[in-house]
Amino acid sequence: MLRGLDISDMLIIDRLELSFQPGLNVLTGETGAGKSILLDSLGFVLGWRGRADLVRQGAKQGEVSAWFDLAADHPAHAVLREAGLPQGDELILRRINTADGRKTAWVNDRRCSGEVLRQLSDTLVELHGQHDDRGLLNPRGHRIILDEFAGLDGPRSKCRAAWAAKGKAAKALAAAEAAMAAIRDEEEFLRHAVAELDALAPDPGEEATLDARRRMMQGAEKIRSDVVRAHEILGQQGAEAALGDALRWLDGAAEKAEGALEAPMASLSRAMVELDEAMDGIVGAIEGLSFNPAELEDTEERLFAIRALARKHEVLADDLSGFADTLRDKLATLEAGDADLSRLRREMGAAETAYGAAADALTRARCKAATALDKAVTGELAPLKMERAVFKTQITPETPGPDGVDAVAFTVATNPGAPSGPLNRIASGGELSRFLLALKVCLTRGQSGLTMIFDEIDRGVGGATADAVGRRLAALAAGGQVLVVTHSPQVAALGAHHWRVEKHVRAGMTTSTVTALPDPDRVDEIARMLSGDTITEEARGAARALLAG
Numbered sequence: 001m002l003r004g005l006d007i008s009d010m011l012i013i014d015r016l017e018l019s020f021q022p023g024l025n026v027l028t029g030e031t032g033a034g035k036s037i038l039l040d041s042l043g044f045v046l047g048w049r050g051r052a053d054l055v056r057q058g059a060k061q062g063e064v065s066a067w068f069d070l071a072a073d074h075p076a077h078a079v080l081r082e083a084g085l086p087q088g089d090e091l092i093l094r095r096i097n098t099a100d101g102r103k104t105a106w107v108n109d110r111r112c113s114g115e116v117l118r119q120l121s122d123t124l125v126e127l128h129g130q131h132d133d134r135g136l137l138n139p140r141g142h143r144i145i146l147d148e149f150a151g152l153d154g155p156r157s158k159c160r161a162a163w164a165a166k167g168k169a170a171k172a173l174a175a176a177e178a179a180m181a182a183i184r185d186e187e188e189f190l191r192h193a194v195a196e197l198d199a200l201a202p203d204p205g206e207e208a209t210l211d212a213r214r215r216m217m218q219g220a221e222k223i224r225s226d227v228v229r230a231h232e233i234l235g236q237q238g239a240e241a242a243l244g245d246a247l248r249w250l251d252g253a254a255e256k257a258e259g260a261l262e263a264p265m266a267s268l269s270r271a272m273v274e275l276d277e278a279m280d281g282i283v284g285a286i287e288g289l290s291f292n293p294a295e296l297e298d299t300e301e302r303l304f305a306i307r308a309l310a311r312k313h314e315v316l317a318d319d320l321s322g323f324a325d326t327l328r329d330k331l332a333t334l335e336a337g338d339a340d341l342s343r344l345r346r347e348m349g350a351a352e353t354a355y356g357a358a359a360d361a362l363t364r365a366r367c368k369a370a371t372a373l374d375k376a377v378t379g380e381l382a383p384l385k386m387e388r389a390v391f392k393t394q395i396t397p398e399t400p401g402p403d404g405v406d407a408v409a410f411t412v413a414t415n416p417g418a419p420s421g422p423l424n425r426i427a428s429g430g431e432l433s434r435f436l437l438a439l440k441v442c443l444t445r446g447q448s449g450l451t452m453i454f455d456e457i458d459r460g461v462g463g464a465t466a467d468a469v470g471r472r473l474a475a476l477a478a479g480g481q482v483l484v485v486t487h488s489p490q491v492a493a494l495g496a497h498h499w500r501v502e503k504h505v506r507a508g509m510t511t512s513t514v515t516a517l518p519d520p521d522r523v524d525e526i527a528r529m530l531s532g533d534t535i536t537e538e539a540r541g542a543a544r545a546l547l548a549g
Contacts, residue, residue, distance in 0.1 A: 001069045001481045002125065002451045007041045009059035010097075012503065012512045019516075024477035026484050026492045027514070028525055029501030034512030035485045038501070039127070039455055042066060045095045046125060047105070047117025055099050065094040068124055068451075075123040080107070083116045091124075093117065126452045128436055136410070136436050137423055143366075143408035146393060149443055150369030155362045156403060162355040163402040169351040173344040180337045183330055190331050193313070197324035202306045207317040210303040217296040224286060231282045234275065243272055355400070362404040366395055370408075373442060380438035380472070385465040386431065389414050391438070410439065433457040434465070437472050444476060451481045458488040466490035489529040493546035498522050522547060 007016040012034055027035050044054055045064040055062040068091045070076055080087045086108040095105040095117070105112050107120070128136065136145070147156055183190075234240060247268050254261045310317040370393035377391040390413040398407035412435055413420040420426065423435055437457055444452075458469045470491035476482050477496070486492055498517040503510060517525055523543045524535055531539035 002066065002483070003069055004065075004067050005038070005042060005045075006063075006065040007038075008063045009056040010041045010044070010054050010062040010064060011037045011056060012510050013037060013041070014056060014511050016512075016514055018499070018514055020481065020483065021497045022477075022481050023496035024474050024482050024484065024494060025497045025499070026486055026495030027499045027501055028486060028492050028529060030503070031487075033501040033503045034514075035501045036455070037512060038514070039453065039485065042125070042453075043127070044097065045093050045105075045117070046121035047095075047114045048121065054097050059099065061096050061098045063094065063096045065092065067092045076120055079116070079119045079123060083107075083112060083119075085110050085112060085116070091120070093120070124451060128440060128452065128454050128457060136439055139409050139422060142393075142410050143403065143406065145443060146366055146369055146373065146408050147403075149373055150365060152362065152365055152369070155358070155365050159355070159358040159362045159404050160402045162351070162358040163400075166348075166351040166355045169344070169348045173341075173348050176337070176341055176344050180334070180341060183334045183337070187331075187334060190327050190334070194324060194327050194331060196309065197320060197327070200302075200305055200309060200320075202309070202317065202320045204318045204321055207303065207306050207310075210299055210306070214296065214299050214303060217299065227282055227285050231279065231286065234279060234282070240272075240275055240279070243268060243275065247272070359400065359404045363395070363406050366404075366406055366408065370395055376442040377435075377438050380441050381434070383468045384434040384438060384472070385461075385468065386414075386434055386438075388416060389431070389435070390416065390420065391435065392420060433459060434461065434469065437469060441472050441476060444479070451483070452476060453483045453485075455485050456487065457484070458486055458491050462488065463490075467494075470494040487529065489526045489543065489546060492522075492526055492529060493543070493549075498525070500525050519547070 001022060002020050004020065005016075005018045007013045009015075018038075027038065029035055040054065041064045045066045068076075070089055070091050072089075076091060077087055080091075088108070092108055093105070094109075095103060097103050103114065105114060105117050107116065147153075232238060247265060250261050250265050250268070254265065306317050306320065310320055313320070313323055315323050373393055374391055381387060381389050381391065392411050392413075394409045394411050396407045396409075397405055399405075410423055411420040412423055412426050412431075414426060414431055423432060433456075437454075440452070454473065457473075458466055461469060466488040467490040470488065471494060473482055473484055473491060474494045474496075484491060484495070492498065500515050500517055500521075501512060502515065503512050505511075515521075523540055526543035526546060527535045527539035530542055
């Protein structure tokens, strides 16, 4: 609820402090006295986009502060929390506009952006008037208004969840189809490559083994002849025979040598053992160096095939086995892909069905709510002297989205049989004001704590119709706070709090002031509104009658 407004050096206001109350607050005054400046100043501190030249002539800067009472569950707390701003039961907004156009804003003495102010303003104040494109006249918001009127948060949340699930299923299906298409494009290559790799079946490390075997076989002939010659020299016709003869001779002489030959004989025995082991190794080497010339050809053929395949696929020879596994996995994906695609298509179909059901349920609820809203608005139009007018909430199909498949628009026909159309195109100024008021009365039933501003919504009406407008405004204010800029004495008389806006010229400088009117002064102000500049006793009597109700 708006509790106060402090304005300094804005347009023709040098300094102004206002304290507002719950209920119906009315502002009256001559045309051009500055009533719209109050709304411009309030819109400025709330971050609304409006006129740029707000600073009073000759001043360095203009400043506006506004403070609000906030209940514990007020939606402004969520905005403050999201923006990291201080919270409490009071909200203070302050904004400065310098003469060169720079703007600075604070919320609870903490710097903030104009966007944060606008987000807060959406939770704090509703402005309604003949040229208001932020509220009821904006068709883009009619669906939200209808949903709030009917309390459709639950069905709308279900529809949004179904839409999100549908989008997730569609994304998964599209990704799978793209992956399958890419694999199918290389299916022929995959099958040929896997067959080629499987036919060769190279093992990790095999290239190095084959290369070593090849080089060994290439030099084996020369190596083998040298090894055989060494075997002959060390064999039974060479060193082995000589050692055997030496041991026999020494053994025959050992008895007479008094132990002198025991150590040499032991050494020769060990030499014989080592010689036997050496001969065994040499024999093994000779056997290993014996190969079929065709084996060299086979080894080279396999080695070159492995290397060629590695170059072809641009991998290391030792990685060919792992590369074959990768290709086999792709083929397995392709072979299992049809089953996966079928599953994803079924899931997509189920998601579409669920979304369709949620959207249909939301459409039915909206149609039911539209009937109730049309009936309620029609009931409000009769007391406003528009009993022949027709208000209708039109629901038409639109492109599916998270909030369903419905476009919602409030339409009116001012007379039976006349074509209906959007609110702001069909109704005249006075009719539009009454349509908006009737609609707002219906939309706010059961709500409390609202601050609503009506800018000359009673323009173009008078007499009993103006009285009906005033009574509707008073009913709206009963559960919250309403500020009305009005030229209607009938509306002004129903206000719980009354301010008069006046313009003064002193020393060539024009300023605007706002004065709170006690009951005696209200009589003269309402009499002025009835009779003009010359206030007669008859006008005062009529004013007293209006105030008496």
